Amino acid sequence: MNGVLIGTRPSTACRRGLLASQAGPYRTFFNSKWVRRIERLTAPSRRPPPPVIPEKEVPPAVDPSVTPVNPVLGSKRPGICAFKIGCMGLWDEWGQKHAVTVCKVHNSHVMRQKTIARNGYEALQVGTGWRTLGLHERRRIGCCIRAGVEPKHHIEEFRVSSDCMLPVGHEFSVRHFVPGQRVFVSGWSRGKGWQGVVTRWRFAGEGPIRCAATGGMRMPGSISRGMSSSKVDKYKKQPGHMGPDPRVTNCTVFRIESTRNLIFLKGAVPGSAGHPIKIFDGRGITWYRNTYIKAPTPTFIPKPGLEYPVTVQMPATSEDPFLYPERPRYDPRK
Template sequence: MKGLIGKKIGMTSIFEANGKQTACTIIEAGPNVVTQVKSLESDGYNAIQVSFGDKKEKHTTKAELNHFAKASTSPKRFVKEFRNPDVQKALGESITCEIFTEGETIDVVGTSKGKGFQGVVKRHGFSGVGEATHGQHDRSRAPGSVGGSSYPSRVFKGMRMAGQTGNERVKVKGLKILKIFPEKNYILVSGSVPGHNGSIVLIQK
C-alpha cells in the first residue's frame, strides 16, 4: 500500500476538449516526512510512519519532540502509518504527490461534515407520516411508530431514529487522479471528497 496525508483545498471543475465538464476536488498531498520505518524483524510487520503539517514546539510533548528529532524534522500535527508500503523510503526522507500518476485510481478517507442533531427526514430520508388530513397538522416530518405495545414491548436496536448526523469517518473508493501539480503538491481527483475545506484526508492506493 502506498499513501499520503493531505489537506482538502476545495472543489473546481475541468473541461475536456469535447466540452465535457468534470467536477473534481483539489487535495494538497504532502509533502510527508517519514518519521519511523517498521520492519518484520523489529516490529512484527512492515510499515512506514509519515507525518504532515507543522506544529509549535510548545504544543508538543517531550516524547514527540524526541521522536521527530530522530527523523531530523520539526514537530508535526498529523501522523499516519501505512502497512506494507510500495514505496521504500528511509527515515527523514520526504514523500510527495509524485508517488501517484495521472489516471490512477485511489481511495480517500476523511471525516464527513458534522450536521448536528437531525430528524429522520434529513438523517434517513423518511418521507413523513403522509397526508396533511385528519388533524395531522404537525406530523409531516414525524418518524411514525417505532415499536409494538404488548409485543415486543420494546424498541429494537438499530431502529432508524433522530440523532447525530455526519462527523463520521468515510472512505470514498475509486476516485481517478485527473491531474498532478508537482510544484504545489496538488492533485485533482474526480468527484467529491468527505470533509470541509481545510480538513485532513488520507490518500491511499
C-alpha cells in the same frame, strides 16, 4: 513680490509656483501618513498575484537507496497525507465539466518504519504539514528529532509490503499517483449537530398530503411493535447527533500539479476545508480497475537531469460524450 501684489490673494498658479520654489517635502494626498497607514493595514488582506507555473521542471533527487521494483500480487504501496483545500470545476478536452476536490500535499515525510521483527507488522508512519513546537507533546518532538524533519501537523500510518518500504525522511510528492488512477480517500465527515431521520438516515417521510397540517411529513413513522414486546429494539434508526464520522470514498485522480503539490480528485472528499485526509491505492474491485495503469512502485523516482511536465491530466475518453446515437423511440418491427 515676483508679480504678486501685497494685500491681494494670489491666484492658484501663483500659489503653486511659490510652493514649488520652496525646498522640502509637502504633505499632499499621496504622501500623507494616513494613506500610508491605510496601505499597511490593508496589505495583509490583499489578494496575492497568481503564481507563475512552468510547463516543465526537473524534480529533486531522492535517496539512492530507493530503487524501482516490479510489483507482485502482494505488493502494497504506501499512501500520502494531504489537506483538503476546496472544490471547483475543471473541463477536459471534449469540454465536459468535472466536479473535483483540490487537495494539497505539504511537507509529507516518512517519520518511522515498523518491521515484523520489532512491531510484528510492516508499516510506515507518514507526517504532513507543520506545527509550532509548543503545541507538540514530548514524545512527538522526539519522533521528529529522530526522523530529522520539522514538527508535523498530522501523522498517519500506512500498511506496506517489504518491497515498498521507504527510508525515514523520504518526502512524498503528488507524482506518487497517476492521473486516471482510482484511489481511496479516508477522512472524518463534518459534524452537523442534531438531525432528524430524513437527513440522518435518508427516510422518505409519510408524505406531504396526509401530514402537511401537523408537520408529520418528516416523521419516522412506526418504530416498534405492539403489545408483544412493547419496547424499541437496539440500533433502531432514530433522530440523533449526525457526524463527525469516519468515511472512506472512492475517487479518481483527475489532475496533478507538482509545482504547488496539488492533486485534483474527481469526487467528494469527507471533511471541511483545511482538514487532513489520507489518500492510498484502491482495494478490491477498485484494484482490478487500475490494472491498466502502471503506478510507480514503491514511489515516484525521477531520472537525473530529465524534465517532467508540471501539470498532468487524465486522458479524455475516446468517444464524444455529447454525441448521442440516434435511436428510435419505438420498435419499427411492430
